[in-house]
Amino acid sequence: SQPLAGHQAAELQSKVVPSKQILHSDNMEMEPETMETKSVTDYFSKLHMGSLVYSCTSKRKSK
């Protein structure tokens, strides 16, 4: 059998497997996205708290 000679070993590298396959680079860890948030309650507390709460509760009472 034929041993692997040092000079042969250093000679070539695989051209078939792209470097990406052995690189770490395709596993970069990104930070999460930030989404903008809206809320129906924000809207109440800021704008119409008094009147809407009043109209809601009075509507319920009337039912």
Added chain:
Amino acid sequence: RMEASCLELALEGERLCKAGDCRAGVSFFEAAVQVGTEDLRTLSAIYSQLGNAYFYLHEYAKALEYHHHDLTLARTIGDLLGEAKASGNLGNTLKVLGNFEEAIVCCQRHLDISRELNDKVGEARALYNLGNVYHSKGKNVASAGTHDPGELPDDVKSALQKAANYYEENLTIVTELSDRAAQGRAFGNLGNTHYLLGNFRSAVLAHEQRLLIAKEFGDRSAERRAYSNLGNAYIFLGEFETASEYYKRTLQLARQLKDRAVEAQACYSLGNTYTLLQDYEKAIDYHLKHLVIAQELNDKIGEGRACWSLGNAYTALGNHDQAIHFAERHLEISREVGDRSGELTARLNLSDLHMVLGLSYSTNTSMMSESHVVENSLNGTRPRVGRRHSMENMELMKLTPEKVQNWN
């Protein structure tokens, strides 16, 4: 019997989403839309939350639909802040869908309105989003080729440079606002952008800041991300010992957090790092750990990679029986997943091993006779013995410290 109002349904949807159950939240929001309301601000808030819930559920087409409704509504009622928010969310969604040009327009609108309203928090968030869009755009084009970090076409480089600039602008504002969490996010993504640009020293500096902030918050997921990214950067600085230390911390945290996929990735990175350090016993140890988890998770592509790596490491140690075993397994898996280049590599590896061990041994197996067919079909282009040592000649190794320094 009193029926639930639109508002009540929406409030329940909000509660469920806040509790982390987006799937149930979506049902309530959709019911709220069915019931309907004449209050357009309430409807806008419902559309926005539906869009975000679908975004977190990775149903981006639905997310796009609802954020688009929200944007239209916000414009109709002249709610400028609402329009800014809807634009930002639409931009993030378009980015994930790969529509970078429209994403940029939307995120820019978010930025413009925030500046008009003198809303510093909104401005900073828009800058972060813009950075993310340009980063994704750059990475997307880059991944189409086979470049290593730092070797980039001009359009990729310019997109990544823009991303870096937006992250820097964001950092200026969130530092003024003393928003440490936002600083952490910006440092992390800035570090990854520098990494892709080949500025590995700058990447390390940014990820070190990210690590510091993650520790302040006791955010172990962010801490793990920082270790992993630091490991990657040190590989390209040629400092493999340091890289291995960071990957070990990644592995430790992945185990604590019980994230098997991340644990597998850390083992794989450690296997490759020890290969670069030419400590093949340790490389094999980690690649075997990676293999076990890949099998457990039924990750065929990961399993194929593990077998390929193990074949290389065993060859380096002169253990040809094990090398052949894993090369054969690599061939099987490559065929199973339809990976043509993997299949070819495995065949070539096998034929090399067969030459090393001598013809009498290998012609006994059917695998070998198949690889002869490939050899013939390759028409004399069959590489010589020695290609097997590809791991020693990994393209990483071209990055001598001198070359790296020129990039920084």
